[in-house]
Amino acid sequence: MRKVEEIKKTGATFTPRPLADFLSSRIMAQLSSDQCLSVLDPACGDGELLLSISTQLAGMGYPFSLSGYDSNKRYLASAQARLQQVDSQHTTLINGDFLDAISLPDEQFSIGFDGVSQLHTNQLFDVIIANPPYVRTQVLGSENAQKLAQKFNLKGRVDLYYAFLIAMTNSLKDNGIIGVITSNRYLSTKSRESVRKFLTENYSIVELIDLGDTKLFDAAVLPALLIGRRKKNRHLSSPARFIKLYExxxxxxxxxxxxxxxxxxxxxxxxxxxxxxxxxxxxxxxxxxxxxxxxxxxxxxxxxxxxxxxxxxxxxxxxx
Ligand SMILES: C[S@@+](CC[C@H](N)C(=O)[O-])C[C@H]1O[C@@H](n2cnc3c(N)ncnc32)[C@H](O)[C@@H]1O
Structure with missing residues (x-):
């Protein structure tokens, strides 16, 4: 049993399988390739999202490789065991802090892995699927918050998921697809204007699904799903579909x-x-x-x- 304190500190509320399958299916609807697709979950926990998308990719006959990153060794070991059955061309699971390991000199992103040669992630992935940790600023601690703010150039209140969005975006190829579960707060609040601007500039947003208070999983916040395609031209924006579901x-x-x-x-x-x-x-x-x-x-x-x-x-x- 995972301790409540550990969950609070690391934002480790895992995605239930039906939600993971739903997110995977919305990503799948955007894919068309006969080349090997590289897939990343930068905070993979026990591997539910990677497992779910692998099943769907294999079912559609797509060749693929998997990369997962998690700061918790125990979760990662569990992911490793679960992903053994998956028929991927390569599976790389890395124990470490995705945000810490990413370096951002002149937009050259690379992530390192203790004891293993560097895994460069700058525009490396075709698909990113993620449920990044949601950790409140008080729990994050002011020192960590300051470090993140400096590194990711975040103004105002520091949200861990925003730093993840920036890091993930720079790990995604042009035209790559992201499917991500976050808090829905950035959709409407004035203080999250920078998050909306970042997403609008970097993605052709395909679909936004505000799950409101449907309680599809046990998170402390109301969740939203975003499916987007990374775009080159910051100024081009195309209409996105949305679904809003509330009790x-x-x-x-x-x-x-x-x-x-x-x-x-x-x-x-x-x-x-x-x-x-x-x-x-x-x-x-x-x-x-x-x-x-x-x-x-x-x-x-x-x-x-x-x-x-x-x-x-x-x-x-x-x-x-
Ligand atoms: C919300 S859970 C999601 C896990 C899994 N992707 C899923 O959807 O079930 C977030 C995960 O992020 C991990 N985590 C927290 N901070 C991290 C960081 N800075 N770098 C990498 N992983 C981190 C936690 O250990 C936890 O497993």
Whole structure:
């Protein structure tokens, strides 16, 4: 049993298999290659995400190699045992701090591994799948937070996942695909403007899935999934799909479609109200608009029209 304190300190809330499979399937939908795909999980824990994506890659007949990194030896040993059954061309598992090991001189990223020759990760990977640790600043400690802020040029409150996003991005090839689970806070809060800007500049965001309070896993924060393709041209942005799924707690009494699991709701094209056992959920889908300052808008077509009308009325009042 992993100790609560250890989990808090290292952000080691592992991804449950169904969520790992869901994330893998969304990444898979973006792949098309007959070349060997190099896959990285920079905080691989006991290897759930690597295991999940390997199964799907093998199922589709893709050749692939795996790299995993984790600061905890015990988790890594477990990953090693679990990944032995996987039919990858190479599997490299590294025990160490991914952020510490990465060096950023002139955007030349390389990560080192104790006792083993350097593994260069600058634009090395075709696919990154990750659930980076979520560790609160107080738990991180001010010295660590300062070190990270300096290294990754982070302003304001230091979030470990933001440092991971920067490090992962520089490990991804142009056109490489990232699928990542993070806290959903950066989607809307003013203080995470820099995270949104970074993502908008570095990725063609394919899909954002805000899992809200669906409690698909035991994390201390509300999770969101981002699927993106690394892009060269910072100024080009293309529309992204979004899905927002929240438990319905506003007393909605209308009709609900029934679903067996929350994943069935996520996988169907339908939106609206759903019921899984006793719980009701509201699923909204639409197009994400990129406004780095005010947050990304995740509004359905109907909501966009509605807010447009409110904005128009407000500006009439202001100038009328
Ligand atoms: C949220 S868990 C995710 C594990 C696994 N990828 C999964 O999804 O189940 C985060 C993992 O990051 C590891 N970790 C924390 N800080 C790290 C760091 N700086 N470098 C590498 N791994 C780190 C923890 O030991 C933990 O296993």
């Amino acid at each position: 319905e707690l506003n007393g909605y009494q209308g009709a609900c479609r029934s679903a067996t699991t929350v994943y069935d709701i996520l996988n169907t094209q339908d939106k609206g109200y759903f019921q899984v056992n006793e719980k009701r959920y509201k699923k909204t889908t639409g197009t994400l608009t990129f406004d780095t300052t005010n947050g990304w808008d995740m509004l359905s077509e109907a909501e966009t029209e509605w807010t447009g009308r409110i904005d128009a009325t407000a500006s009439c009042r202001k100038f009328g």
